[in-house]
Amino acid sequence: MSFRRLAETERRAITFEVDGHAVAALEGDTYLTAIRIAGLALRRSEFGDGPRAGFCLMGACQDCWIWTQAGERLRACSTTAEAGTRLLTEPDAGMWPCPIS
Amino acid sequence: MPDIVIIGAGPAGIRAAETLAEQRLPVTLVDEGERGGGQIYRRQPAGFRRSYASLYGSEAGKAKALHDTFDRLKARIDYRPNTLAWNIADNVLHTVTGAVARRLRFDAAILATGATDRLIPVDGWTTPGVYSLGAAQIALKAQACAIGGAVVFMGTGPLLYLVACQYVKAGARVAAVLDTSPLSARHQALPRLLTSRPGLALRGLRLILQLRSAGIPVETGITPLAIANDGANVTGLRYRSSSGEIEELACDAVGLGYHLRPETQLADLAGCALSFDETSRLWLPKTDPDGRASVAGLYLAGDGARIAGADAAEISGRLAAYAVLADLGHGVPESKRRALHRAARRLERFRLALAQAFPWPHWLAGEIADEVLVCRCEKISAGELRHAATTLGAAELNRAKAFSRVGMGRCQGRYCGTIAAEIVAATCGRPVDGVGRLRGQAPVKPLPLATTAEEAA
Numbered sequence: 189m190s191f192r193r194l195a196e197t198e199r200r201a202i203t204f205e206v207d208g209h210a211v212a213a214l215e216g217d218t219y220l221t222a223i224r225i226a227g228l229a230l231r232r233s234e235f236g237d238g239p240r241a242g243f244c245l246m247g248a249c250q251d252c253w254i255w256t257q258a259g260e261r262l263r264a265c266s267t268t269a270e271a272g273t274r275l276l277t278e279p280d281a282g283m284w285p286c287p288i289s
Numbered sequence: 290m291p292d293i294v295i296i297g298a299g300p301a302g303i304r305a306a307e308t309l310a311e312q313r314l315p316v317t318l319v320d321e322g323e324r325g326g327g328q329i330y331r332r333q334p335a336g337f338r339r340s341y342a343s344l345y346g347s348e349a350g351k352a353k354a355l356h357d358t359f360d361r362l363k364a365r366i367d368y369r370p371n372t373l374a375w376n377i378a379d380n381v382l383h384t385v386t387g388a389v390a391r392r393l394r395f396d397a398a399i400l401a402t403g404a405t406d407r408l409i410p411v412d413g414w415t416t417p418g419v420y421s422l423g424a425a426q427i428a429l430k431a432q433a434c435a436i437g438g439a440v441v442f443m444g445t446g447p448l449l450y451l452v453a454c455q456y457v458k459a460g461a462r463v464a465a466v467l468d469t470s471p472l473s474a475r476h477q478a479l480p481r482l483l484t485s486r487p488g489l490a491l492r493g494l495r496l497i498l499q500l501r502s503a504g505i506p507v508e509t510g511i512t513p514l515a516i517a518n519d520g521a522n523v524t525g526l527r528y529r530s531s532s533g534e535i536e537e538l539a540c541d542a543v544g545l546g547y548h549l550r551p552e553t554q555l556a557d558l559a560g561c562a563l564s565f566d567e568t569s570r571l572w573l574p575k576t577d578p579d580g581r582a583s584v585a586g587l588y589l590a591g592d593g594a595r596i597a598g599a600d601a602a603e604i605s606g607r608l609a610a611y612a613v614l615a616d617l618g619h620g621v622p623e624s625k626r627r628a629l630h631r632a633a634r635r636l637e638r639f640r641l642a643l644a645q646a647f648p649w650p651h652w653l654a655g656e657i658a659d660e661v662l663v664c665r666c667e668k669i670s671a672g673e674l675r676h677a678a679t680t681l682g683a684a685e686l687n688r689a690k691a692f693s694r695v696g697m698g699r700c701q702g703r704y705c706g707t708i709a710a711e712i713v714a715a716t717c718g719r720p721v722d723g724v725g726r727l728r729g730q731a732p733v734k735p736l737p738l739a740t741t742a743e744e745a746a
């Protein structure tokens with residue numbers, strides 16, 4: 189298990205998809221929160237050292253990158269979840285590596 | 290009219306903007322976040338209902354006052370949320386909002402960029418479930434969540450006890466609080482803590498008592514050894530107690546942090562001189578008591594200049610605005626300015642006493658095993674960094690970076706930089722200020738993939 193909700197549980201339920209799997213969220217959750225509540229990791233390290241699930245939650249460490257189907261890179265820790273979004277934990281081939289711009 | 294830009298809408302930036310707007314000067318306030326407030330007074334998303342008292346505890350009044358000020362101010366200034374300042378040079382600030390890049394020319398810039406957690410790697414720290422101490426607090430404040438079902442807080446500094454208490458109050462289970470600072474350091478610092486800010490010092494002591502009376506193990510003088518995991522989740526934590534015993538604890542999440550480090554990249558890029566602060570072992574931008582940097586037209590305020598807490602941030606924000614006013618030929622209320630200086634000196638004494646009570650445990654640099662990852666971004670181990678420092682002869686941090694790639698990843702050295710300096714220094718037997726510091730580089734954070742050409746605005 190990972191994140192636990194402690195309050196604010198009366199919000200509207202929504203769902204989005206990560207790599208084709210449905211993830212339940214509450215309106216106002218970040219993608220990272222919903223993914224951690226579901227007990228999932230966010231991505232796998234591109235250097236082969238295992239799963240990652242973010243670290244700083246303030247947009248500084250960049251360890252929570254996740255991609256939209258359109259190829260937009262998001263920081264899961266600071267992006268509010270939207271119903272129906274389809275996310276990918278790895279960018280389309282050809283977009284990586286792209287550490288800076 | 291002069292162009293004035295402020296970077297950062299935390300306590301420092303908001304008070305600076307307020308002070309300048311009172312004199313009817315046009316101000317542009319840029320912040321990467323969606324909502325103003327900064328770190329300590331971070332706002333919860335729209336639709337959340339917790340009260341100020343439950344969110345900010347003893348600081349609820351200050352939080353409300355700052356938010357109210359900001360809400361009134363927003364209409365009177367050019368406020369740009371969701372806007373990253375990614376470079377600064379020659380009186381031009383480079384920003385990006387969404388994918389739109391803009392250039393902002395300025396006569397005066399106040400950098401109020403705040404801080405991030407200061408970290409020391411430990412075996413297993415990249416496992417999902419391990420978060421920075423600040424992250425643990427953000428999960429609670431901004432998302433009403435705990436980072437796990439049985440959380441250990443490990444590191445040092447006042448935030449360690451504060452966040453642990455906030456978790457307990459919110460109904461989370463805290464498995465232990467493990468502090469690397471020896472108890473003797475706190476005893477030695479206590480008189481100075483009590484004389485500089487008695488109220489705050491007592492509040493700190495009360496936090497520790499609250500944890501103890503909630504039955505939570507609180508240990509001092511520990512040495513972190515490893516975060517146990519099954520490859521995907523945290524299962525426990527191993528440390529050495531102050532008496533030398535190896536201890537193991539079960540937990541499913543860890544909040545890790547050793548104070549904070551200032552966000553000095555923009556100051557560095559603007560050419561401001563930095564100097565080594567012996568107390569914190571950090572490089573800090575040089576300023577005069579009003580916040581003037583070494584480069585004309587640049588000013589610093591808040592945690593981005595030195596980590597002195599929220600009250601000090603509000604004071605230094607006002608002082609920096611006064612300095613801008615004075616330099617632009619406007620009058621400044623001298624008695625108010627002197628009162629702010631007096632308050633700032635008292636808070637500075639408290640900062641020094643806190644650093645004595647909870648020293649940055651640089652000695653752990655020698656304890657980090659060769660296999661432990663120092664750089665989370667590019668998977669570089671302590672051993673590889675030591676190899677660069679010795680065999681490759683890189684006894685200077687930027688050379689060690691070039692050889693080992695430590696500090697070159699996506700976080701730009703925010704999470705490995707200060708400990709990498711200690712590791713290189715310890716390996717080469719040099720003082721840490723003798724190995725230099727990672728130079729700031731633009732962009733200070735990765736830009737969106739589809740950033741468009743810059744417009745002047």
Ligand SMILES: Cc1cc2nc3c(=O)[nH]c(=O)nc-3n(C[C@H](O)[C@H](O)[C@H](O)COP(=O)(O)OP(=O)(O)OC[C@H]3O[C@@H](n4cnc5c(N)ncnc54)[C@H](O)[C@@H]3O)c2cc1C
Nearest residue numbers: 297299300301321327328329374403423591592598599602
């Ligand atoms: C995660 C965290 C939690 C903390 N919790 C507490 C606490 O509970 N109690 C306490 O006393 N102190 C706490 N602190 C210390 C706290 O930072 C200060 O007390 C206070 O918030 C400092 O105010 P500031 O205005 O200097 O910076 P901040 O409040 O950190 O504000 C800085 C602002 O600058 C913005 N910014 C930074 N760089 C850029 C850029 N390049 N472009 C655009 N915008 C930028 C950030 O988005 C942020 O909003 C915490 C610090 C952190 C990092």
